[in-house]
Amino acid sequence: MACGVVQLKLPVHGTVNPNRAQRNFNTTDRLMKKRNLINSGALLLVLFHTCLQAETFDYDPDTGEEINEVCAGCHGEYGEGGKDGVYPRIASMATAFTAKQLHLFRERKRPNMAMVEYVDDRQMPDADIFHISEYLSRITLKTKLPPANENDPGFDAYARLLESKRLMQIPRAKGDIAKGKKLYRKECGSCHGKEGWGDIKKAVPMLAGQYTNYLWRQVKKYREKIRIHDEEDTESELLDDFSDGELEDIFAYLSILDD
Helix, strand or coil: CCHHHCCCCCCCCCCCCCCCCCCCCCHHHHHHHHHHHHHHHHHHHHHHHHHHHHCCCCCCHHHHHHHHHHHHHHHCCCCCCEHHHCECCCCCCCHHHHHHHHHHHHCCCCCCHHHHCCCCCCCCCHHHHHHHHHHHHCCCCECCCCCCCCCCCCCCHHHHHHHHHCECCCCCCCCCHHHHHHHHHHHCHHHHCCCCCCECCCCECCCCCCCHHHHHHHHHHHHCCCCCCCCCCCCCCHHHHCCHHHHHHHHHHHCCCCC
16 A cells, blocks of 8 residues: 555645635534544554555655755755745654645645645655655754853854754744633644644644744635645634634744743
């Protein structure tokens, strides 16, 4: 069974659907949808890993690093993204999540002009998708540097510079942080994690540590059905239940979680 053709239905985002979503779902509807996402995601993530095992890919960090040299042109040497979210952070994401997105890009099911020239069957076969996805998942970005005394005889300025390149902290976004925290914990935390760092086992992406501008762009794509949350329920979109003001508060809260 080839990974490239497996029909995964993880609780992630990507396929195109032209239908508009219905609004005004109540809280019970939301919770039921999230339970379905979690349960189906856990099962199908196992299928995804089975697929990888069937291909017998042995992770090669050198191959991952080599592929990342291409990715780094936009996403940064350490997957930290750039240009205030024009290019998103891809470091530390679950292997299965990144691999799923690359398959969607390759199959042209997640439209993205910037990715077209880099992702096709020839340039990005299944093995390469696995290696780069695993490589990026192992990158840890610090949110702050430890204290250092530049006058200390043992201070290494070059080592400090290299360490700073692995540093990433999201600027504080506008909005009511207290309201955003309450709303996030109630509506989003069961999937994306209490502190917004995602769920590796279920391949749910982190929202904390991601650029606010990028998150807003994805909200627009979800609402327009360019991307969807739940491939089992393509007729509805959870984000349609939230006003822009509510999302602004949620994003304000997410922006402080890496402080």
